[in-house]
Amino acid sequence: MFEIVFLGTSASAPSVQRGLTSQVVLRGEHRFLIDAGEGTQRQILKSGLGFKRLDRILITHGHLDHILGLGGLISTFVRWETMDKILIAGGKSALDRIRDLLFGVVLKGKYPPVEITFQDLESGVIFEEDDFTVTAFPVYHRTPDCFGFVFEEFSRRPFLPEKAKALKIPPGAWRGELVNGNPVTLPDGRRIDPEMVLGEMQAGIKLVHVGDAGRTDNLVEFAQGADALVIEATYLETEKDLAEQFGHLTANQAGELAKEAGVGTLLLTHISRRYREDQVLEEARAVFPEVYVARDFDRFQVKRGECVKV
Ligand SMILES: [Zn+2]
Ligand SMILES: [Zn+2]
Known part of the structure; x- marks a missing residue:
């Protein structure tokens, strides 16, 4: 089982109800923070997750609504020394910006007591644990070097x-x-x-996370058969031209992708203040019924063939 906790679900700027983009994926003792929009450290505290073992940070892309929170978060990590090392993985242009933020401002002139490693992402496996992998894949958006992430258990033959x-x-x-x-x-x-005593080979549970994206045709192969797909839905079809102009998706496009890739459950995030939540939900649901619009602090358990809100 994988779990995902949404810490921030707003697009571009926060709203009263929604913080800026961030989420944590959990499996056993493993935790991965994906993106860290402004305000992420307080959202982590509010969610009850705490900072422990939150030492692997995956960045979808370098837009400020996805990285500014790293400033405060890393500043706290470094002062409290809650961990020995921190890994930040992202595309080259995102990492350049993050280095500027951290070493040009937050840690300027200091030698951090915590080892910070930057992992320049390329497509392929990033982490291989005992029974699952985390893989990066390319995503098209308005800025270079954007990545999505697949969390996938190894296939196995179940014990009967x-x-x-x-x-x-x-x-x-x-x-x-x-x-x-x-x-x-x-x-x-x-x-x-x-x-x-073993049954037929079964594919492992698969959770796919896409941040901001401007097209979906190149994502089908990576989202294929996912038990849950997390993806942005910044616009509605009525403003499809804006979506295209800014390299974002409509709720309808996200729904169409989920249908084409045969995913189990679609979790929409990066929600714009210009729409009501039920409008976004309705538009996606018209093409793909198993859909949620995530709210801050929503927690989902992704299991084989199901995704349950807890
Ligand atoms: Zn964004
Ligand atoms: Zn963006």
Whole structure:
């Protein structure tokens, strides 16, 4: 299971209800902060997540509504020394801007007591953990080097407890070995092959995050079959010309992408103050029924074939 907590869901400028873009993806002890618009550190505190282990920051692109919060956040991290090191991963132009913000202003003249590493993103796997990967892919927007992120569990063959029961396999390490694909010999001398207790190969749970985007045709392959797709919906079709001009999407385009890519649930964010939430929802829902317009502090659990708001 992956979880995503929305910390800020507004486009360009904050509103009374919505902070600027930021979200945290969680899996077990792993946490990834995606973007950090102005005000993100307070949103983290308000959400109850706290700063612990929030040491991997992924940046979709370098627009100010996605990065300005890094100034305050890193300043606090450095003063409190809550972690030993911080990794900031983003496209080259985003990282250039972030370095200017951090080393030209926030940390100017100081030697930070926390190790800050910048990872220049290219398409491909960024992190490979025990049972999932995080992959970056290119996104077209109004600025160069924009990236989206796929969080995906490894495919696996599920352990079938009813078969294990029928074979009278006792609880213990044997089950773990079989799940890992290794044959075992039980205390009674019987040899059990993994084939006997494992089901068909299943794709892992997949959560796809796209920040700001100006087109969708190049995103279908990456969003394909995602259990949940997070993407912007800054405009409505009535102002499609503005969406195009500023390299953003309409709710309808986001819905069409979700349909074409066969995703489970669509989570819309980067919501403009010019519309009511229900207008955005309605427009997307007309093409793709399983859709939410995320609000600040919404938390979703992404499981196989379902995405549940908790
Ligand atoms: Zn934006
Ligand atoms: Zn942008």
